[in-house]
Every structure is written in C-alpha cells, then in structure tokens.
Amino acid sequence: MDILTEALGSMRTGHPSSVRTDGRAPWGLRLPAVAGAGFHVVLHGTCWLVPLEDSPLSPIALSPGDVVFLRDGRGHILADHPATPPVLETAQRFDPGSPIGTVSLGGDGPLTSLLCGNYYLDQRRPHPLVRQLPEVVHLQTGQGRHPELSAAVQLLGAELENPRIGSDGIVPTLIDSLLLYILRAWFEAQPSASAEGWAAALADPAVAPALAAIHDDPAAAWSVESLAARAGLSRAAFSRRFTAFVGEPPMAYLTRWRMTTAARLLRESDAPLSAVADRAGYGSEFAFAKAFKREYGLAPGAYRREARAA
Known part of the structure; x- marks a missing residue:
C-alpha cells in the first residue's frame, strides 16, 4: 500500500488549479490565501x-x-x-489553446516565468503526514538534485x-503528479540519522509495515498485539515506537484511518451505509x-449530503 498516495487522496477535494505567471522587473504579486496548499x-x-x-518566515530567493x-x-x-511593492492580481486570463490560465505584469526588465x-x-x-510537513517546502532541482522532480x-x-497535440491532457496530469514528486523528494531528502515523525515512520522497518497493514485493510480486527507481531517487536516497544513517529498511538491512528476511509467513500461513492460501515471495520450501522458522528460532528448521511452540496 502506497501510504503517501493514500494519505493525500484522503484529503483531496478537487483537481489543482494552475496559472502561468510572467513578470518583467520590476514586478510584485500579492497572492491571497487558498483553500488547500499552494x-x-x-x-x-x-x-x-x-x-x-x-x-514568522523569512524571504526565500528562487532560481530556475x-x-x-x-x-x-x-x-x-x-x-x-x-x-518591490506588490499588486493584488485576481484576474486570470484563459486562452482556449492553453490548459492553464495566464497572468502577465510588471515593467520591461528581465523576465521571470512561473507555474x-x-x-x-x-x-x-x-492527515498527520501532511500536518507534520514544514510550513514551506523549498526544493532545488538543479545540479542533479531530485532527478524525478x-x-x-x-x-x-x-x-x-x-x-x-495532447498538451491539454498532459499538463494537468503533470501538475497533479507534481504534488507526489514534491513530497516524495522532501521525505527522501531527510537525513536518516536525524529523521523524525512521518519521515522516519515511512522508512522504519517496524512502523512502516504496521502502517501499510492498516492502510491495506482498515476493516481487519487489528490490535496492538497483532500489529506488534508484524513489526517483530513486543507490544510495549511497538506502541512506544509507533506513537513517537506517527504522533498518536496505534489504535488511535487505526480509528482515524477507518473514519477517513469512510468519509472518502461517503464523498465519492453511492455505497450504502451498511457497506461503508463494513469497509470501516464496523459490524453494525449503528456503531x-x-x-x-463523534469524529466528524455529523451523522454519515448528513455528511454525505453536505459533501455533495459543496
């Protein structure tokens, strides 16, 4: 089970939106907060x-x-x-021959182009995997660094x-894949000796198999004992190690992932509540x-209706 893909998939609420920005010095663009990740x-x-x-962040110099x-x-x-004083740019122009919008601004100096x-x-x-990331991930891809990205x-x-021909399909797919390339590059760049949190969990020989088992079959009757046996550790040692890396105990994460799986099914499928309950590891719709409702503050049916109306 690809945990990174699953974790991101559980949070995705739509396809990315993209704009090509061309600025000639002097130029400055003030970008408002977005509902998601920029x-x-x-x-x-x-x-x-x-x-x-x-x-609290400092300015970051960016290169090609x-x-x-x-x-x-x-x-x-x-x-x-x-x-350079910024302007607030909200108007995006869409060319029928391009799969993304465009913004052009500035003077007549050197050109910078961004996506x-x-x-x-x-x-x-x-998902805690995303919550544990730095507020800003800055990756430099020159000089052989991060070759896939x-x-x-x-x-x-x-x-x-x-x-x-084909660009209309290729560009959105590349942009969609870019998120996985970015996060994979960041996780793999963390020094193994000092890695902690999810960067360490995904590489740990004991915690990673337990996480994969939970993601692969969240409805299974997992216990700390059965997960510890997969990890090859005692119950207490496994629980300490899992909690230290993941940020919560094994059974708390199992419940979180079961509810996340159920919420995604409610948003994206027409499966009856009995089937959703079964996929989430519950023997009855009532339970x-x-x-x-304890996790989301809404009954499953109400959550589905609200998600469909959004």
Whole structure:
C-alpha cells in the first residue's frame, strides 16, 4: 500500500488549479490565501517569495527549477525583489489553446516565468503526514538534485513553452503528479540519522509495515498485539515506537484511518451505509454512525449530503 498516495487522496477535494505567471522587473504579486496548499515552480528567471507581515518566515530567493510547496496555502508575495511593492492580481486570463490560465505584469526588465497554483486539500482534518510537513517546502532541482522532480519540471516547462497535440491532457496530469514528486523528494531528502515523525515512520522497518497493514485493510480486527507481531517487536516497544513517529498511538491512528476511509467513500461513492460501515471495520450501522458522528460532528448521511452540496 502506497501510504503517501493514500494519505493525500484522503484529503483531496478537487483537481489543482494552475496559472502561468510572467513578470518583467520590476514586478510584485500579492497572492491571497487558498483553500488547500499552494505551489510554485520557477520555469525561467529568478524571483523572491516574501511572507506577509504576520508570518514568522523569512524571504526565500528562487532560481530556475526551484519548487515551493506551501502546506497551508498561506497568503504571500512573489516579486523580482523583496522591496518591490506588490499588486493584488485576481484576474486570470484563459486562452482556449492553453490548459492553464495566464497572468502577465510588471515593467520591461528581465523576465521571470512561473507555474503557480493550488491543490484543493481538506485542511479541516489534515492527515498527520501532511500536518507534520514544514510550513514551506523549498526544493532545488538543479545540479542533479531530485532527478524525478526535475524531470517533471522540465516536462511542464516544455509543454507550456510549446503546446502541441495532447498538451491539454498532459499538463494537468503533470501538475497533479507534481504534488507526489514534491513530497516524495522532501521525505527522501531527510537525513536518516536525524529523521523524525512521518519521515522516519515511512522508512522504519517496524512502523512502516504496521502502517501499510492498516492502510491495506482498515476493516481487519487489528490490535496492538497483532500489529506488534508484524513489526517483530513486543507490544510495549511497538506502541512506544509507533506513537513517537506517527504522533498518536496505534489504535488511535487505526480509528482515524477507518473514519477517513469512510468519509472518502461517503464523498465519492453511492455505497450504502451498511457497506461503508463494513469497509470501516464496523459490524453494525449503528456503531459506525455513532463513531463517525463523534469524529466528524455529523451523522454519515448528513455528511454525505453536505459533501455533495459543496
């Protein structure tokens, strides 16, 4: 079971939206907060990502091939220089021959081209794998670093510079895949000796198999003992190790993932409540409905109706 894909899939509420931004110095663009996670890919030129006044972050210099992922979609500024006054750009122009919108601004100086956008993620109940990420993930793909991510960036740049037959399908797919490439590159870049949290959990020979088992079959009658046996550890040692890396005890995470699985089924399928309860490991609709309402504050049927109306 690919835990990263499953965790992100449990939060996704729609396809990403994307805009190609071309700025000629001097230029500055103030971007409002988004409902999900933001991202930027520098296709050409250089610029700065400048946090807003209420952020503890420092300005970040960006170069060609750099990728930035903003975990919480916090508002920020992109500019040719941190001192350049920004404008608030809300109008995006859509060319029938292009799969993304375009924004052009600035003066007549050096050109910077970026792919900007956001992934629609449900931040009300973020998966702990995403919640443990830094607020800003900055990855540099030059000089042989992160070759798969670099290849995706190069492919995106080529399609946007020279759209051809098939580009309308290729570009959205590449943008969608970019999220997995970004997070995989970040997790794999964490030094093994100092890794902690989910970066360590996904590589740990004891915790990773237990997580995979929970994700592969959340309805199974898992216990701390049975998961510890898979991990090859005693019950107490496994529970301590799992809790230290994942951030919550094994049975708490199992309940979380069962409810997450049920919520996704309610949003994305027409499966009857009895089938959803069964997939979530509950023998009766009543017990499932009670557990679900405790987690989400709504009965399963009401949650499904609200999700469909959104």
